[in-house]
Every structure is written in structure tokens, then in C-alpha cells.
Amino acid sequence: MSAQPSAATAGAYDVVVVGAGFAGMYMLHRLRGLGMTARVFEQGSGVGGTWYWNRYPGARCDVESMQYSYSFSDELQQEWDWSERYAPQPEILKYAKHVADRFNLRPDIQFDTRVERAEFDERSNIWSVTTSDGKAVTAKFVVLATGCLSNARMPDIKGLDRFKGKVYHTGHWPHEPVDFTGQRVALIGTGSSGIQSVPVIAGQARHLTVFQRTANFSIPARNAALTAEEREWFRKNYPEIRRFAREDARNGIYTDLPDRGALDEGDNERRTRYEARWQRGGLTFMSVYNNLLLDEPANDTAADFVRGKIAEIVKDPATATLLQPNSHPIGTKRICIDTDYFATFNRPNVELVDIKANPIEEITENAVRVAGRDYEADALVLATGFDAMTGSVAKIDIVGREGRTLNRKWAEGPRTYLGLMSAGFPNLFIVTGPGSPSVLSNMIVSIEQHVDWIADCLAHMRDNGLATMEAEKAAEDKWVDHVNEVAYTTLYPQANSWYMGANIPGKPRIFMPYIGGVGVYRQKCDEVAAKEYEGFAMVAAEHARRVAAS
Numbered sequence: 001m002s003a004q005p006s007a008a009t010a011g012a013y014d015v016v017v018v019g020a021g022f023a024g025m026y027m028l029h030r031l032r033g034l035g036m037t038a039r040v041f042e043q044g045s046g047v048g049g050t051w052y053w054n055r056y057p058g059a060r061c062d063v064e065s066m067q068y069s070y071s072f073s074d075e076l077q078q079e080w081d082w083s084e085r086y087a088p089q090p091e092i093l094k095y096a097k098h099v100a101d102r103f104n105l106r107p108d109i110q111f112d113t114r115v116e117r118a119e120f121d122e123r124s125n126i127w128s129v130t131t132s133d134g135k136a137v138t139a140k141f142v143v144l145a146t147g148c149l150s151n152a153r154m155p156d157i158k159g160l161d162r163f164k165g166k167v168y169h170t171g172h173w174p175h176e177p178v179d180f181t182g183q184r185v186a187l188i189g190t191g192s193s194g195i196q197s198v199p200v201i202a203g204q205a206r207h208l209t210v211f212q213r214t215a216n217f218s219i220p221a222r223n224a225a226l227t228a229e230e231r232e233w234f235r236k237n238y239p240e241i242r243r244f245a246r247e248d249a250r251n252g253i254y255t256d257l258p259d260r261g262a263l264d265e266g267d268n269e270r271r272t273r274y275e276a277r278w279q280r281g282g283l284t285f286m287s288v289y290n291n292l293l294l295d296e297p298a299n300d301t302a303a304d305f306v307r308g309k310i311a312e313i314v315k316d317p318a319t320a321t322l323l324q325p326n327s328h329p330i331g332t333k334r335i336c337i338d339t340d341y342f343a344t345f346n347r348p349n350v351e352l353v354d355i356k357a358n359p360i361e362e363i364t365e366n367a368v369r370v371a372g373r374d375y376e377a378d379a380l381v382l383a384t385g386f387d388a389m390t391g392s393v394a395k396i397d398i399v400g401r402e403g404r405t406l407n408r409k410w411a412e413g414p415r416t417y418l419g420l421m422s423a424g425f426p427n428l429f430i431v432t433g434p435g436s437p438s439v440l441s442n443m444i445v446s447i448e449q450h451v452d453w454i455a456d457c458l459a460h461m462r463d464n465g466l467a468t469m470e471a472e473k474a475a476e477d478k479w480v481d482h483v484n485e486v487a488y489t490t491l492y493p494q495a496n497s498w499y500m501g502a503n504i505p506g507k508p509r510i511f512m513p514y515i516g517g518v519g520v521y522r523q524k525c526d527e528v529a530a531k532e533y534e535g536f537a538m539v540a541a542e543h544a545r546r547v548a549a550s
């Protein structure tokens with residue numbers, strides 16, 4: 001069990017943490033262990049972040065639960081029983097609540113409270129943090145654990161506010177169960193949330209119309225109950241599984257590493273391998289070969305295989321063609337994992353509407369209008385995703401040195417050193433920020449790595465009498481160049497994806513996550529720390545005091 005809640009008084013803390021998802025919760029736990037005072041602010045009414053907000057039908061993880069879980073406590077990972085290969089949202093939320101209770105985190109978390117502003121005072125080296133309840137606290141450090149996919153994107157469609165029926169966003173789903181039985185439902189968006197929810201909503205609704213702008217690649221989850229033997233196998237092998245995920249895997253997932261490229265094998269062998277992975281299901285489809293995201297002809301072989309599967313599953317040839325993705329190489333947008341998504345379009349109550357060729361004209365009181373036709377609906381489901389990676393950070397008014405705001409600094413795209421800090425904003429850390437592997441990985445692996453690095457860094461500063469730490473501009477510029485360089489050696493930038501900010505009108509197109517892989521990235525972060533935090537400027541507390549007094 002952890003230490004007792006910290007005993008900060010009068011709103012002055014060592015650290016303010018923003019967000020109580022998996023990142024904020026683990027950050028708090030580590031800070032407690034260091035004996036630091038901390039306050040976590042969370043705008044929701046409970047812990048869990050993603051799993052608190054995304055309660056839509058069919059919501060579940062797409063990294064297997066035995067791996068999409070904390071590794072920092074062996075007792076926790078030995079104790080917790082995941083019921084399915086991919087746990088559904090209610091179970092992941094239950095897990096988050098269990099962690100909060102087990103480590104007694106709640107006393108230091110203030111719920112229903114948004115952080116609205118954080119301003120750095122250069123004389124005292126203290127952050128002042130203003131919250132939605134009109135109060136302000138101070139802290140030496142601020143950690144943004146605000147989440148990469150936590151700022152739900154409302155589409156800008158004419159007439160949306162006129163719709164008389166219920167409107168739901170998958171990322172802001174009501175807490176009480178929603179039952180679509182007997183209703184005509186219109187669903188807009190066919191990314192991961194749309195793909196997960198379509199089969200479940202189709203099973204309830206009288207009629208479901210799915211509006212698709214971009215067809216996406218999706219691989220069957222092959223979800224199933226986990227047997228006691230399977231759980232036991234993971235538990236016994238956790239030391240190696242977790243080590244591999246952190247150090248050897250590019251994406252933080254334990255799997256076999258490919259030893260050859262797609263074109264090194266003949267058609268039959270290749271097809272056999274793809275078929276085996278398709279049958280196995282899950283995200284590891286993309287690691288059949290080592291060059292699928294590097295070489296277009298290699299990528300085409302995997303994309304063709306999946307397009308072929310869609311044609312086999314979907315009976316109506318015109319619908320099958322519409323569902324076959326052709327606008328981007330497979331894997332360059334986050335690949336989706338589904339249960340019966342394509343087969344759902346064989347149901348008589350499900351219809352697919354192409355809104356790429358003919359965008360939605362408007363939403364009326366009772367319909368979605370496309371190409372002059374009204375698709376009537378009693379309820380509207382917006383599966384339109386998130387302003388990813390920077391959206392939640394941008395909603396906070398963050399003011400650093402010389403009164404400069406982070407939003408102004410990032411107007412042309414986010415700039416960080418290692419995804420962890422941004423020059424001009426001392427003592428402000430970001431968990432899984434742009435410039436780190438983040439959304440390209442099993443995010444709990446990346447979260448734990450960042451939180452551990454930040455906690456170790458704070459301990460180093462305390463032990464060495466250091467008052468401030470800040471990314472150096474030269475190191476940041478070099479890192480941003482490196483992140484882009486690596487991205488452009490791959491096929492990723494070919495897709496108009498949310499990795500590039502392409503789903504948000506007006507957002508700068510810059511490749512945000514670091515593609516180098518979690519193992520390489522971790523090594524880099526560790527090296528930087530070992531070299532006395534190379535690329536970060538550290539100022540001694542004594543010096544800072546003299547400057548403040550002068």
C-alpha cells in the first residue's frame with residue numbers, strides 16, 4: 001500500500017497534476033512515494049479519464065487487457081482478473097476505480113474541477129493554477145496528464161442544433177444506459193469509436209444509417225473470455241512480457257518481432273501469414289512483416305489482403321467497395337479492431353452513406369440531408385473523434401516566461417523536447433505529449449515511462465537543490481527536427497490522420513507522435529537523465545533566490 005495522503009495546506013503544493021486518468025493517477029501515486037504534496041484536478045466526477053467519458057455501446061480497449069494495464073505494482077497485476085481478451089469499458093473503469101481505492105488516491109483528487117489557467121511567476125518560480133470553482137492554488141511544478149484523446153470534437157455541421165431528437169457524442173456518452181430499441185439512428189463517423197459501436201447499435205435500432213467520410217482498415221478483435229490458464233500464463237511471464245513491451249517492442253505490445261519484409265516471400269506464403277494473423281485478430285496484424293509502414297509496395301500487399309476480406313464479408317458489392325479503404329496506406333491511421341463491423345452491413349436494417357462524394361448538406365429537425373435526400377432519424381450519434389494530443393492542453397490558458405502563452409508558441413504546431421517539456425515553460429511537464437511515442441503505443445506503457453521519468457527527475461531536483469528545469473530551445477529544435485525526420489522516413493505522413501491534426505479544420509499539419517518506437521525513445525530519455533538531464537537547463541535554488549531578491 002502507498003503512503004498516506006499528502007498534507008498540503010492553504011493551497012500551496014509541490015505539484016499540481018491536471019487529469020485523473022491512468023496518467024494522473026499513477027503520477028499521484030509516485031509523488032506520494034516521494035513524500036511530495038500534490039493536488040490532482042479532474043473535470044469529471046470520477047477517475048478513469050478515457051474510460052470515464054467513453055461509455056458508448058461496444059467501447060473496449062484494442063490492446064489486450066493483460067497488457068493494457070498497469071505494471072508498476074506486481075500485486076495489482078497478479079490480483080486483478082480481466083474477464084475478456086479486450087475488456088469492455090465498464091470493466092476498465094472498474095479497474096481504474098479499484099486502483100484509486102487500493103492506493104488511496106481519492107483524498108488528493110478534486111473532482112468536478114477544470115483547470116482553466118496556469119501562470120508561471122518568474123520571480124518566485126511558482127505556478128499559479130486557477131480552477132473552474134474560481135479558486136487558485138500554487139505549485140512548484142505542474143504535470144499535464146490531460147490525455148491525448150480527451151477533447152471530444154463536435155463536428156461543425158449546419159443545422160446540428162436544430163435536430164429535435166437526442167444527440168450523443170461517443171466521447172461524452174451519458175452515464176445512464178441508452179437504449180435505441182425501435183429507433184432510427186444516424187451515426188456519423190467511422191473511426192475506432194464508430195466501428196466499435198455500429199454493430200451494437202445495429203442490434204438494437206429499428207434502422208441505422210452510417211455516414212462515412214473515410215473508410216478505415218479494421219481487423220477482427222476475436223474477442224473472447226479469458227481462461228484461467230491464459231491469465232495464469234501472463235501472470236507467470238509478466239517479468240519478460242513487461243520488459244519486452246518497454247524495451248524491445250516499437251509499440252509497447254508483447255508479440256513476435258517480424259524478421260522479414262512482405263516482399264521477401266511469395267504470394268502464397270504471404271497470404272498464409274496474413275490469414276493466420278487475421279484469424280488470430282488484433283493489432284499485431286501490422287507486425288507480420290517489418291516493412292509494412294516503410295515501403296509502399298509492401299504495404300499494398302497487406303492493404304489488398306484486408307480489402308479482399310471486406311469484399312468477401314460484405315454481400316452487396318457497392319457497399320463493399322465503399323467500405324474498402326483506398327485513401328491511405330494500411331496502418332498510417334490508427335488501425336481499428338472490431339467485432340462484426342463489416343458483417344453488420346449485411347443486416348437489412350443498416351445502410352451506409354458516402355459523405356466523401358457528397359458531404360452532409362445540413363441536419364434538419366428530424367433528418368440528415370445528403371445529396372438532396374433526407375435520412376430520417378430519431379437519434380444522432382456523433383463518432384467524430386477528438387482534437388487529439390494538443391486539444392486538452394490548448395483549452396488551458398498556460399502562461400510561461402515573459403507572459404508568453406503555450407497556445408501562441410504552438411500556433412504552428414506543438415514543439416517539445418522529448419514530448420516532456422516545452423522551452424519557455426519551466427517546471428511544466430506533459431505526460432505522453434506530442435513528440436513522444438504516445439498514441440502510437442500501448443499507452444499505459446508510455447504513461448508509466450513518462451511518469452517514472454518525471455518522478456525521478458523531481459527527486460533529482462530536490463536532492464540537488466534545484467529550483468527550475470526547462471527545455472533548452474536548441475535541444476527542443478533538434479528534437480522536433482528529429483521527430484519529423486523519422487516520420488518522413490515512413491508512410492505515416494501520407495494519411496490525413498489525427499496524428500497530423502488533419503481531422504480539425506485549421507489545425508497545423510505536423511506529425512505529432514514520435515515514430516522511433518518506445519524502446520528507442522525510452523533509451524534516449526534515460527541517456528538524457530544519465531547525462532545530468534542534457535538539453536534541459538537547471539537552475540539551483542540558491543541562485544534562484546538571489547535573483548528573486550535582487
Ligand SMILES: Cc1cc2nc3c(=O)[nH]c(=O)nc-3n(C[C@H](O)[C@H](O)[C@H](O)COP(=O)(O)OP(=O)(O)OC[C@H]3O[C@@H](n4cnc5c(N)ncnc54)[C@H](O)[C@@H]3O)c2cc1C
Pocket residue numbers: 018019020021022023024041042043044048049050051052054059060061062063068113114115116145146147148149150193392395396431432441442443444447
Ligand atoms: C475509446 C477509446 C479507446 C482506447 N483504447 C485504447 C487501447 O486499447 N490501448 C491504448 O493504449 N490506448 C487506448 N486509448 C487511448 C487512451 O486515451 C489511453 O490509453 C489512456 O487511457 C490515456 O490516459 P491519460 O490519463 O493519459 O488520459 P485520459 O484518460 O484522457 O485522462 C485525462 C483526464 O484529464 C482530464 N482533463 C483534461 N483537461 C482537464 C482540465 N483542464 N482540468 C481538469 N481535468 C482535465 C480529463 O477529463 C480526463 O479525465 C483509447 C482511447 C479511447 C478514446
